[in-house]
Amino acid sequence: MAISIPRGTQDILPGEVELWQLIEQKARELCEKYQYQEIRTPIFEHTELFSRGVGDTTDIVQKEMYTFEDRGGRSLTLRPEGTASTVRAFVEKKLFGSANQPVKLYYMGPMFRYERPQSGRFRQFVQFGIEALGSNDPAIDAEVISLAMNLYKEMGLKKLKLVINSLGDKESRIAHREALVQHFKPRIHEFCSDCQNRLEKNPLRILDCKQDREHELMSTAPSILEYLNDDSKAYFEKVQKYLTQLEIPFEVDANLVRGLDYYNHTAFEIMSDAEGFGAITTLAGGGRYNGLVEEIGGPETPGIGFALSIERFIAALKAEGVNIEIKQGIDCYLVTLGEEAKDYSVGLLQQLRLAGISAERDYFNRKIKAQFKAADRLKAKFVAILGDEELKNNKINVKNMETGDQVELDLDSFVSTFLEMQQ
Numbered sequence: 494m495a496i497s498i499p500r501g502t503q504d505i506l507p508g509e510v511e512l513w514q515l516i517e518q519k520a521r522e523l524c525e526k527y528q529y530q531e532i533r534t535p536i537f538e539h540t541e542l543f544s545r546g547v548g549d550t551t552d553i554v555q556k557e558m559y560t561f562e563d564r565g566g567r568s569l570t571l572r573p574e575g576t577a578s579t580v581r582a583f584v585e586k587k588l589f590g591s592a593n594q595p596v597k598l599y600y601m602g603p604m605f606r607y608e609r610p611q612s613g614r615f616r617q618f619v620q621f622g623i624e625a626l627g628s629n630d631p632a633i634d635a636e637v638i639s640l641a642m643n644l645y646k647e648m649g650l651k652k653l654k655l656v657i658n659s660l661g662d663k664e665s666r667i668a669h670r671e672a673l674v675q676h677f678k679p680r681i682h683e684f685c686s687d688c689q690n691r692l693e694k695n696p697l698r699i700l701d702c703k704q705d706r707e708h709e710l711m712s713t714a715p716s717i718l719e720y721l722n723d724d725s726k727a728y729f730e731k732v733q734k735y736l737t738q739l740e741i742p743f744e745v746d747a748n749l750v751r752g753l754d755y756y757n758h759t760a761f762e763i764m765s766d767a768e769g770f771g772a773i774t775t776l777a778g779g780g781r782y783n784g785l786v787e788e789i790g791g792p793e794t795p796g797i798g799f800a801l802s803i804e805r806f807i808a809a810l811k812a813e814g815v816n817i818e819i820k821q822g823i824d825c826y827l828v829t830l831g832e833e834a835k836d837y838s839v840g841l842l843q844q845l846r847l848a849g850i851s852a853e854r855d856y857f858n859r860k861i862k863a864q865f866k867a868a869d870r871l872k873a874k875f876v877a878i879l880g881d882e883e884l885k886n887n888k889i890n891v892k893n894m895e896t897g898d899q900v901e902l903d904l905d906s907f908v909s910t911f912l913e914m915q916q
Contacts, residue, residue: 501608501616511819512810513619516803517601519647520621527640529597529623534578536603540568546577546789551698555687557606571605575622576782576798577789583626584791595627612771613808622779622800626786629795631728634759634781635735641763641777641799642741648806649815652766653776655741658749659729660697660757660780661721668722670696672715680710701750716747725758732759756780759797765805767812776809777801822872824915827854828864831881838879844908850915868894875914877907 498504505513524531544554559571572578579598583589588596601621610616623640625633638655645653660666673696677684681692684705691698699705700714721729736743749760760780779799786794810817827842829835838854845852853871855864861878868876878890889907891914892899902910 499616501610503615503617511821512807512817513803515817515819516648516806517621520599520601520644523640523644523647524599524623527597527623527636529599529625529640532579532582532598532600533602534572534575534582534600536605537569537571538578538581540570542577542581542789543570543573546580546785547574548695552687553606557608559605559607573604573606575600575602575604575620575800576624576785579622579624579798580626580785580789580791580796583624583794584786584789589627589786589792589794595625595633597623597625599623611773613773613802613805615804619803620800621803622798624796624798626794626796629783631731631759632735634732634797635739635741637779637797637799638736638761639739639741641779641801644801645763645776645806645809648810649817650765650809650813652813654764654766654774655736655743655761656746656749656764657732657736657743657759657761658746659718659721659725659732660750660760661717661725662728662757663784665717665721665725666697666757669715669717669720672720673697673699676714677710683710684708697750700748714748718745718747728758757783761799763801765809765812767809770809770812773805776805822874823851823853824873825850825852825875825877825911826864826868826871826873827852828861828868828876828878829855829880830861830878831884833881834879834884837884841879841907845911848908848912850908850911875911877911879904 521531540558540560543558547553553573558573561569563569579600583596583598599622602619603617604620605617607616608614623637625637638657642653642655661669674692677688677692677696677699681689684699685702688699688702688705700711705711733743733745743761749762758781761778762775763777764774765776766774777799779797781795781797783795785796786792825845827838827845829838835858842852842854853873855867857863859867865876873894876892876894878892883889884904887904888901889904890899890901891907891911
């Protein structure tokens with residue numbers, strides 16, 4: 494019986510994976526420029542980490558997590574996002590005591606959420622994200638946003654829209670929370686059961702409801718911007734000032750909430766404005782999460798970060814028709830004629846590879862014409878032809894596949910001479 498791939502997952506095959514590798518390489522190079530260092534956390538964590546860190550009123554915790562019990566009776570969960578795990582490592586490994594502050598980290602790897610698969614959305618997906626822990630400076634909010642925007646731009650995306658909002662500090666959020674409860678409470682029975690449960694626990698989540706987004710009370714709900722105290726207003730104004738200074742266009746959207754409980758102050762999303770991209774336009778999202786480190790057992794430490802989906806990144810590139818040149822082909826293909834030449838080519842191939850040359854040979858005893866066709870399929874720049882007669886004379890013929898030029902080289906110095914031909 495044939496076994497098929499699980500729903501909501503994908504195989505990334507040769508020919509596709511090269512674009513993934515290029516994006517990952519660009520992200521790593523950019524992080525090096527911004528002084529973010531890589532962190533790798535487990536793919537599964539104790540369930541409590543996400544229920545506390547992400548928030549037990551979120552859709553992620555209530556509906557989307559892959560949770561299981563191990564043989565020891567412990568509840569474990571495949572990570573649905575990267576921030577909680579990064580902060581857990583920050584606390585557990587006492588990175589808050591590092592001499593270099595703020596602590597700037599990035600991660601890249603698979604995340605898991607049980608939701609309805611659709612275009613650009615999978616149950617196993619890959620996220621790249623960064624976290625900056627330890628600074629309350631609004632300049633680092635702008636830096637985090639600029640890193641995300643620069644990554645998209647360096648890959649050739651142009652039709653981008655940055656939307657920002659302030660969720661305010663604790664005092665501002667409490668005032669806004671009371672206003673939301675008063676606004677929705679008289680007619681909460683008209684909303685879905687999730688929103689009814691959120692009313693007292695976290696009314697801000699109601700604004701993020703997909704089912705009731707068209708309800709008239711949504712458009713008239715109190716804006717968080719009306720409840721920002723002086724400190725929160727000043728903070729948000731600084732973030733906007735720095736973004737303007739960095740020449741990053743943005744829009745302020747008072748309804749931008751983000752789907753996780755740990756956000757406060759700056760929240761942002763980067764969207765694709767490309768025609769035909771799809772109904773879900775968000776490419777990346779993030780914000781400030783002062784208080785999350787304490788929630789997970791660490792000292793009072795401010796933080797900010799973002800995460801983006803590599804799958805949606807690639808979808809945006811396709812929607813804009815961005816033509817990305819992926820390096821293809823190999824440097825050398827060894828064509829052999831005769832048993833002795835074929836045996837000798839095994840060691841010669843190893844010499845080429847150890848010298849840093851991408852090389853291949855035939856493994857099917859094919860005739861010379863078929864070997865040349867294989868070289869063409871692999872887009873070989875050069876073909877080195879070695880027959881039993883050439884082997885006896887310590888010679889090898891090298892053909893440039895683009896120009897058709899062919900030269901005879903001494904076999905003893907072939908590898909070093911070939912390296913010079915490459916330059």
